[in-house]
Every structure is written in C-alpha cells, then in structure tokens.
Amino acid sequence: MTDNVYSTICPGCNFGCGLYIRENGKLEVDFRKSSPANAGKLCRFGMSLSRLYMPVKSIVDGKETSLEEAAKEAAKRISASKGSTAFLSFGNTTCEELLAFQKIAESYLCTGANFEALPKDAYQILSVGIPYSEIETAKHIVLFIDPYEQYPLIVRRLLSAKKKGAKITSVWWKDLPIAGENIRPADVSKLQLTKDSLVIADFHSLSDAEQVKNILSLVKNAGAKITFLKPFANSTGAYLLYKDAKQKSLAQLVEDINKGTIKTLFCLESDPSALIPSETLSKLTNLIVQTGQAVSAKANVVIAHEPLYKKKGTLVNNEGRAQALGGAGTSGLDALGIIAGAKFDFNVLHESVKKSIGIASVDEFTIPKYDRPAYGAIQAAAKPAEAKTALVSVHNPFMWFNLADDNDFVELNLNVVRTLKLLKGGTLKIKSNGSAIEKKFKVAPVQDNVLLAGRKFGIEKGILTSVEISR
Ligand code: SF4
Known part of the structure; x- marks a missing residue:
C-alpha cells in the first residue's frame, strides 16, 4: 500500500505551523522544515494530531x-x-x-x-x-x-x-x-x-x-x-x-x-x-x-x-x-x-x-x-480583580478542542500552600457555585490567591472563576 502524504497546516491555533501528515493505516505527523511560520518545529498539540483527527x-x-x-x-x-x-x-x-x-x-x-x-x-x-x-x-x-x-x-x-x-x-x-x-x-x-x-x-x-x-x-x-x-x-x-x-x-x-x-x-x-x-x-x-x-x-x-x-x-x-x-x-x-x-x-x-x-x-x-x-x-x-481567590483558565489548543491533556493539576504559590497547610503530594479542594473538585497542585511563582489551570475541570465560568479553596 502506498502512503498518502499531505503537506498541510496544524489546526491547533492560528500560528500556522506547517507539517506533513502521513496516512499509513494510522496518522503520522512529520516535520516540514521549509514551513516559514515554524521552520518544522511543532508543539505537543501539533504532535498529537492523530488524536484530533479521529x-x-x-x-x-x-x-x-x-x-x-x-x-x-x-x-x-x-x-x-x-x-x-x-x-x-x-x-x-x-x-x-x-x-x-x-x-x-x-x-x-x-x-x-x-x-x-x-x-x-x-x-x-x-x-x-x-x-x-x-x-x-x-x-x-x-x-x-x-x-x-x-x-x-x-x-x-x-x-x-x-x-x-x-x-x-x-x-x-x-x-x-x-x-x-x-x-x-x-x-x-x-x-x-x-x-x-x-x-x-x-x-x-x-x-x-x-x-x-x-x-x-x-x-x-x-x-x-x-x-x-x-x-x-x-x-x-x-x-x-x-x-x-x-x-x-x-x-x-x-x-x-x-x-x-x-x-x-x-x-x-x-x-x-x-x-x-x-x-x-x-x-x-x-x-x-x-x-x-x-x-x-x-x-x-x-x-x-x-x-x-x-x-x-x-x-x-x-x-x-x-x-x-x-x-x-x-x-x-x-x-x-x-x-x-x-x-x-x-x-x-x-x-x-x-x-x-x-x-x-x-x-x-x-x-x-x-x-x-x-x-x-x-x-x-x-x-479591578473581582474574586478574592480565582481559578484562571489558561486556554491552550487542548482546551479549545476539548481534548484531554495530561496536566491535571493547578499551579499555586508557596504562600497558599503554607496558609492552607497543604501536604506535599496531596490535593486541594476547589469550590465554585456549589460544585466541588479535588485537584493535585504544583508550586509555581503564581500571584497570591490565584490558581492557574491549563485544563478544564468543569467548574469554570470563563477565563476567571471565583472559587473557594481548602485542604
Ligand atoms: S504546532 Fe502548536 S503552535 Fe503550531 S499551529 Fe499547532 S498548536 Fe499552534
């Protein structure tokens, strides 16, 4: 069987990265170095296109x-x-x-x-x-x-x-x-x-x-x-x-x-x-x-x-x-x-x-x-910031396309960890409008009282969601 190879553009965002897609029973993504927008480089979304094109x-x-x-x-x-x-x-x-x-x-x-x-x-x-x-x-x-x-x-x-x-x-x-x-x-x-x-x-x-x-x-x-x-x-x-x-x-x-x-x-x-x-x-x-x-x-x-x-x-x-x-x-x-x-x-x-x-x-x-x-x-x-504590959704290509991603955690700073006495390797409870979830966390240089997330958890109300947090 001859493979079909397409010289195409990644749909993950409007950056316009060029790439090749090869069909040989499954989809394979290949680098297109001549592409002027990205010179062949791709982000992890571009590399995951076989998941998008189900x-x-x-x-x-x-x-x-x-x-x-x-x-x-x-x-x-x-x-x-x-x-x-x-x-x-x-x-x-x-x-x-x-x-x-x-x-x-x-x-x-x-x-x-x-x-x-x-x-x-x-x-x-x-x-x-x-x-x-x-x-x-x-x-x-x-x-x-x-x-x-x-x-x-x-x-x-x-x-x-x-x-x-x-x-x-x-x-x-x-x-x-x-x-x-x-x-x-x-x-x-x-x-x-x-x-x-x-x-x-x-x-x-x-x-x-x-x-x-x-x-x-x-x-x-x-x-x-x-x-x-x-x-x-x-x-x-x-x-x-x-x-x-x-x-x-x-x-x-x-x-x-x-x-x-x-x-x-x-x-x-x-x-x-x-x-x-x-x-x-x-x-x-x-x-x-x-x-x-x-x-x-x-x-x-x-x-x-x-x-x-x-x-x-x-x-x-x-x-x-x-x-x-x-x-x-x-x-x-x-x-x-x-x-x-x-x-x-x-x-x-x-x-x-x-x-x-x-x-x-x-x-x-x-x-x-x-x-x-x-x-x-x-x-x-x-x-002015409306929420005392806010969950900020950092929309990325995975989120725009409703595709599962592996970063199932929130980022927060050390002050929050200390104030809530969060345990290393433990979880954080996040409540919004009656919904509650429990998530792993990562310590990062984030603003006080802000949780950053690169994945949707189902409690968001747009980019900024007012939340209550506890251990
Ligand atoms: S490879 Fe990444 S940066 Fe490039 S278009 Fe796709 S999603 Fe956007």
Whole structure:
C-alpha cells in the first residue's frame, strides 16, 4: 500500500505551523522544515494530531447515513426553523468554506468573537497581526499571554529577540522565565510602554472586551505596536472575510438560545460544547454540526466530511500569511451547497478569497501588505480583580478542542500552600457555585490567591472563576 502524504497546516491555533501528515493505516505527523511560520518545529498539540483527527460519521437522529442525506436533512431543518437558526464557525476551516458559509448565514452569523463591543476602527488591528520576523527585531516585548502554554511556537521568536538584546516584560499571573520583568495583571498601571514596545496579546471568544480595550488604549497612548494571536487555524481569515458582516457575539448566541429565540444551531467545523454550556445546548431543537473531526457535542445531525488536512483551500495565519491546505477534498463545500440549494464552485470562491486578501496567488513565503490603520482614542480602565481567590483558565489548543491533556493539576504559590497547610503530594479542594473538585497542585511563582489551570475541570465560568479553596 502506498502512503498518502499531505503537506498541510496544524489546526491547533492560528500560528500556522506547517507539517506533513502521513496516512499509513494510522496518522503520522512529520516535520516540514521549509514551513516559514515554524521552520518544522511543532508543539505537543501539533504532535498529537492523530488524536484530533479521529474518524467521524454522518448521523441523523442517532442513525448513520451518508453526507448527502445528512446535508439534505440539515437543509430541511434549517428551512423549517427560518428566523430562529444561528450559524457558528470559530474559523477552523478554509476561507472558501467560510465564504460559502457566510452566504447561508447572513441572518445570524457568529464567529465567537465579540467585535460589537470593540471600536470598529480597531477591527483590522484585532484581525491581522504582524510578521513574526518583526517580533525577533523588537526592542521591548510585552506579553499579555503565557507563550509556553498558549502559543508555544512563539517562544523561539522571543528567544531570538532576547538574544538580540530585547527586554521582555510579562503582564501575567505567574512569573514567566523568559521575561526579565513580571507585572501582575492587577498592577498593569505600572507597565511602561514606549514607541519601541511591541505588545503581544490574544483575541478570542472568551476575551474580555474591557481588557482588550484597555490594552489597545495603553498601546495607543504610548505609540507602541500590538499584535493579537488567535486560537483557531483560520481565525484571521474568518475575521478578514467577515469584516463587513454583522456578527453576533458568543454571549449573545448563548442568551438567544436560552431565551428560545434561537432553536436551531448550525456549526461549521466548530465543536459548540467547547464554549457553550451543555444546559444551553440542550435547549436547542436542532443541533447540526458539519465537521471533519470527532466532536463532543451531542448533535441531532452530523454532516461528516474529510478532515482539514485533506481539504482544498486557503488558511490565513496570525501574520496574514495565506497558506494552501494541501488536500484536494471539497465535500465540505458540497455539503454547504446542498444546504444553500446551490452548488458552490471552489474556483469562484477562491478568486473571491484572493481578492478580499489582496493577493494574486497563495504563496506561503510572502506575507501580503495589510493596512494597519490607526484607531482613535479609547476610554478604558483596568478592571479591578473581582474574586478574592480565582481559578484562571489558561486556554491552550487542548482546551479549545476539548481534548484531554495530561496536566491535571493547578499551579499555586508557596504562600497558599503554607496558609492552607497543604501536604506535599496531596490535593486541594476547589469550590465554585456549589460544585466541588479535588485537584493535585504544583508550586509555581503564581500571584497570591490565584490558581492557574491549563485544563478544564468543569467548574469554570470563563477565563476567571471565583472559587473557594481548602485542604
Ligand atoms: S503552535 Fe499552534 S499551529 Fe503550531 S504546532 Fe502548536 S498548536 Fe499547532
């Protein structure tokens, strides 16, 4: 048997790491050294892709069926639920599919990001970042992320900048070894930015709009630069393509499902259970998921097609670099065509994608020149910490994809260990809103009264969860 080898892009985040996937009975991941975003290096999520790409089958109400039948059934249910259907895609698929999706979803489109709460003139800066090579030449880098946990491939860019003399400051709940200066988020007023500073933050469905505004305002006042990293393979492509679309926020979607005004939810390559509470999802009459990988949501209709690495199409990474996915499959587009009642032509959509991005061809070695228009002054104030003790969820690729990870512990500092008289090798009780869990802990240079977790425990209420802790 000849192996099928795909030269493709990791879907774990919007960093855009290139790799090879080999099919030889099982999936094997191989390094692609020529990839400009990552020079062949991969984080542990990239190395675990065989777990993400578990086979998936088309299903209607628990019965296995074909893609065509599932798509036809989805079309029927969407049409019967006209006016109360929402369309959700976090941007984890090709630009071509996202354009087709927009044509279907015009009435209620959600990418998960809360653009409505943010200044319109900052949309472009939020959507597309700067080339990673500019990080390496920055004089002062300020991290509003934990690069090791959240976007691991950025670390080598930071190390390269540091080697060239860059000062690195972190604004985080834990001292980061790469940073020479560590500031706690509550003390952000101590941060000194200049026009030589480059701020690295991230922007996603769980971002707090006030905090994003505050960072934008600090950057604006200092004349500094900012780049936002994003968690889904094509978040940048989705935001660039949807810049003129009226998008609903995830919070609005959850509210509308809870109110009963949205009864059918159609999710494109997005597992809604990663971000929407199960009690909300259970209120839907129809949950329809179109996907190329196994999802944990209990959907009435699953339209299953090829996984992302087998698709034909374009992704755009954090830098704005357009990348070809490397496959030849278009069954995702075919399914969207059945739902739209009109066949989508890949080439027509591809031309529209290139036009929107402003490129003549998809060449991963050239980053298109994007406008980075200045945004106006922003009124924002740092949010005071609300919780006495907080569980902070450090969202990483495993969490975004609801994949189990081995770091089943929380990080806390020595003061907390001493105050609670925690025993070495013991556990910590964490209570939130009536739910209680017991977790192992690791001592780390974390802020007092903060627990950091790189895994979901089921008691979280967003990024920051107020908790009570005891031995
Ligand atoms: S940094 Fe992101 S894109 Fe790169 S290998 Fe890890 S998860 Fe994949």
